[in-house]
Amino acid sequence: MLYASLALSAQTPEPDISLSPVANSWPTYNGDYSGRRYSSLAQINQSNVHSLQLAWAFQTHAATLKSTPLQIGSILYFTVPDIVWAVDAKTGQKIWDFRRPSEGDHLGQRGVAYYNGRIYFGTPDAHLICLDARNGNKLWDVEIADVKFGYYLSIAPLIVKGRIILGTSGDEADVPHFIEARDWETGKLVWKTFALPQPGDPAAKTWPNEKSMSRGGGAMWITGTYDPDLNLLYWGSGNPHPVLAGVGRAGANLYTSCILALNPDTGAIVWSFQASPHDTHDWDAVETPVLFDADFHGKPRKLIAQASRNGYFFVLDRKTGENLLSQPYVKINFSKGVDAKGSPIPDPATEPQPDGALVEGAADGATNWMSPSYDPQTKLFYVNAQEGYGYWYLALGPNGLPEDHQGGGSQSLISTSVLLALDYQTGKVRWQRESGIGLGTPGILTTAGHLLFTGDISGNLLALDPENGTVLWHTRGGGSLSNAPMTYQLNGRQYVLTGVDGVLYAWSLPSN
Amino acid sequence: MDKEDAKRGNDKYQQSCAICHGTDARGGSGSSLIDSSLVRHDVDGNLIGPVIMEGRTSKGMPAYPTFTQGQISDIAAFLHARIEVTNSVESSGPVGGYQLKKLLTGNVEAGKRYFNGEGGCARCHSPQKDLAGIASKYSPVELESRFLYPPVDLRTATITLPSNKTITGRLVHLDAFYVAIIAGTGWYRSWPLNTVKVEVKDPLDGHMELLHKYTNKDIHDVFSYLETLK
Numbered sequence: 001m002l003y004a005s006l007a008l009s010a011q012t013p014e015p016d017i018s019l020s021p022v023a024n025s026w027p028t029y030n031g032d033y034s035g036r037r038y039s040s041l042a043q044i045n046q047s048n049v050h051s052l053q054l055a056w057a058f059q060t061h062a063a064t065l066k067s068t069p070l071q072i073g074s075i076l077y078f079t080v081p082d083i084v085w086a087v088d089a090k091t092g093q094k095i096w097d098f099r100r101p102s103e104g105d106h107l108g109q110r111g112v113a114y115y116n117g118r119i120y121f122g123t124p125d126a127h128l129i130c131l132d133a134r135n136g137n138k139l140w141d142v143e144i145a146d147v148k149f150g151y152y153l154s155i156a157p158l159i160v161k162g163r164i165i166l167g168t169s170g171d172e173a174d175v176p177h178f179i180e181a182r183d184w185e186t187g188k189l190v191w192k193t194f195a196l197p198q199p200g201d202p203a204a205k206t207w208p209n210e211k212s213m214s215r216g217g218g219a220m221w222i223t224g225t226y227d228p229d230l231n232l233l234y235w236g237s238g239n240p241h242p243v244l245a246g247v248g249r250a251g252a253n254l255y256t257s258c259i260l261a262l263n264p265d266t267g268a269i270v271w272s273f274q275a276s277p278h279d280t281h282d283w284d285a286v287e288t289p290v291l292f293d294a295d296f297h298g299k300p301r302k303l304i305a306q307a308s309r310n311g312y313f314f315v316l317d318r319k320t321g322e323n324l325l326s327q328p329y330v331k332i333n334f335s336k337g338v339d340a341k342g343s344p345i346p347d348p349a350t351e352p353q354p355d356g357a358l359v360e361g362a363a364d365g366a367t368n369w370m371s372p373s374y375d376p377q378t379k380l381f382y383v384n385a386q387e388g389y390g391y392w393y394l395a396l397g398p399n400g401l402p403e404d405h406q407g408g409g410s411q412s413l414i415s416t417s418v419l420l421a422l423d424y425q426t427g428k429v430r431w432q433r434e435s436g437i438g439l440g441t442p443g444i445l446t447t448a449g450h451l452l453f454t455g456d457i458s459g460n461l462l463a464l465d466p467e468n469g470t471v472l473w474h475t476r477g478g479g480s481l482s483n484a485p486m487t488y489q490l491n492g493r494q495y496v497l498t499g500v501d502g503v504l505y506a507w508s509l510p511s512n
Numbered sequence: 513m514d515k516e517d518a519k520r521g522n523d524k525y526q527q528s529c530a531i532c533h534g535t536d537a538r539g540g541s542g543s544s545l546i547d548s549s550l551v552r553h554d555v556d557g558n559l560i561g562p563v564i565m566e567g568r569t570s571k572g573m574p575a576y577p578t579f580t581q582g583q584i585s586d587i588a589a590f591l592h593a594r595i596e597v598t599n600s601v602e603s604s605g606p607v608g609g610y611q612l613k614k615l616l617t618g619n620v621e622a623g624k625r626y627f628n629g630e631g632g633c634a635r636c637h638s639p640q641k642d643l644a645g646i647a648s649k650y651s652p653v654e655l656e657s658r659f660l661y662p663p664v665d666l667r668t669a670t671i672t673l674p675s676n677k678t679i680t681g682r683l684v685h686l687d688a689f690y691v692a693i694i695a696g697t698g699w700y701r702s703w704p705l706n707t708v709k710v711e712v713k714d715p716l717d718g719h720m721e722l723l724h725k726y727t728n729k730d731i732h733d734v735f736s737y738l739e740t741l742k
Binding site: 146148172404409414436437 | 547549601602607610615618653656657689723728731
């Protein structure tokens with residue numbers, strides 16, 4: 001491993017990533033540790049958002065932008081698979097790019113992490129690359145997992161206490177997935193925690209045998225959140241393997257499709273909540289686990305909320321993992337209600353069948369990796385959701401077991417997209433805005449300017465009133481919003497960034 | 513990857529390796545070769561060859577020094593083909609494809625009854641006209657998803673202008689701000705939504721209503737009936 005020592009830390013302060021709202025900078029994937037994607041900036045607000053205009057655009061000439069840019073001082077850092085750009089946050093002028101063609105899955109790249117003058121970048125062949133943030137020079141490169149098993153890195157790493165936290169993506173072979181922590185300076189492994197129980201863990205009883213458990217999946221697709229006071233790291237895990245065939249893995253299949261609370265110093269799982277026990281629909285539970293402090297049924301609580309891909313909105317006490325609310329936010333029929341722990345009870349009739357089973361709920365899930373937002377001003381939780389129907393097949397070999405990693409297939413019949421504002425205390429929809437027929441991946445940003453930024457899948461970029469969904473500003477960016485909007489203020493000017501396919505747009509108020 | 517190589521490799525593998533590594537290479541008394549990093553990183557036998565030639569005596573695998581380079585290359589081709597079958601990135605269906613007989617569990621007569629009665633399909637469709645030969649036109653899985661909800665947008669819109677004149681055409685765009693149609697003239701036309709009245713008709717409404725009420729048995733019956741329309 002090549003490692004060049006550079007005295008960088010003297011010139012570059014550590015960005016403050018706390019639970020307090022994102023202010024002038026956006027130093028991490030979600031802006032801060034909480035995952036709320038709420039900014040305290042209010043220069044752009046309800047009184048002037050109608051005059052929002054283009055400040056600059058950056059043309060990548062590359063793949064669809066799915067990453068959330070970081071803003072550190074006057075530099076933005078954003079990615080597509082294989083490429084990192086550093087761009088002037090005032091002008092959109094390219095400062096440098098780093099390109100590293102690789103084998104592996106190029107489905108998505110959600111962004112980078114920044115720490116002490118360094119940029120941390122995951123690749124399609126499952127390497128973690130450390131770059132000098134000043135010039136994009138590579139400082140080191142470590143292999144996290146074996147690309148030949150379909151492992152890759154799609155998530156933006158998270159920096160906690162000087163450690164790089166990341167997890168493996170991949171959906172090609174039956175393999176175990178994991179979260180790990182590495183030293184910021186050297187890339188050396190500090191701890192590694194699998195999304196599957198180790199032999200001897202009581203959770204091992206949720207698998208029929210060690211063989212199925214040892215390659216049982218639980219991929220990581222989205223960056224987690226962190227509470228510095230409780231010193232707990234929250235991370236959502238993906239579906240079990242094989243994906244659609246539950247035969248051969250009877251049981252709840254912990255710790256797949258779970259919200260996990262981990263000790264960031266050791267990687268130990270402190271508590272887990274399973275969003276989809278014995279998942280046979282690729283529901284995952286990786287959506288951002290959002291942290292906020294608020295009253296719950298008259299009592300102040302430290303909460304964690306997730307609008308999960310299976311269509312349930314979950315609210316838990318983030319200290320203990322105690323379930324406070326499990327409420328469907330779209331029409332779904334895969335579950336027969338919830339158990340004593342608040343986890344949905346899967347209905348075997350809606351599991352994939354050899355001759356097909358109709359399942360209410362979008363085949364791609366009720367939401368996916370697009371970022372939700374929680375606005376402490378409205379006390380509402382916002383998610384871009386999908387409704388519809390899918391038809392699910394089970395395909396088994398002559399021995400009654402799946403021949404491949406999927407073990408079946410799903411046909412998406414119809415999907416319609418809708419932006420939902422949820423009351424976190426009931427899970428009920430306060431207001432909704434139809435977004436269009438089909439699927440999209442627009443994320444959400446809320447701000448102290450009493451604004452909600454998102455996009456619909458009809459090609460509109462939008463600023464809405466977060467209280468009721470009224471449109472306050474809209475424009476067409478030549479495609480649909482493909483990443484999550486973010487915002488920052490530089491030299492007294494607030495910018496909002498939106499990625500549309502291969503173009504990054506910066507919006508601001510007229511300079512006069 | 514050459515299919516012939518893989519076929520010869522399969523024969524040799526079944527003869528010499530399957531007894532420990534399993535007929536499907538997923539393991540038995542010996543390890544799973546599908547889950548072997550060495551096998552996955554192998555190119556044309558460059559890593560598998562030495563293991564076969566020298567064995568792994570500490571793990572109970574004997575050496576096979578008489579294997580030729582060609583036989584090793586064939587076995588490697590067979591194992592890579594097996595890995596390709598077990599890998600799957602998409603959820604669009606099994607790598608080996610669907611078998612019609614596993615899908616045909618419905619009752620043809622019941623399907624026909626549903627088509628002409630409760631389902632209301634006969635209101636718009638006819639086995640003699642638009643559905644003639646439909647089962648030959650699409651693969652079983654495609655036919656099934658198409659009758660459940662056709663992957664087409666057939667919506668029409670009637671636009672009422674401020675003058676009260678109406679224009680009807682195929683709907684091509686409708687959002688909160690704009691509506692656009694291909695009018696009867698064949699020309700594209702669009703209007704800001706706040707200047708016109710729009711009435712949308714969707715011939716697929718019937719398909720959507722059925723999705724709300726189908727049982728899986730209804731679907732399997734109708735599918736089995738449609739599969740008779742060759």
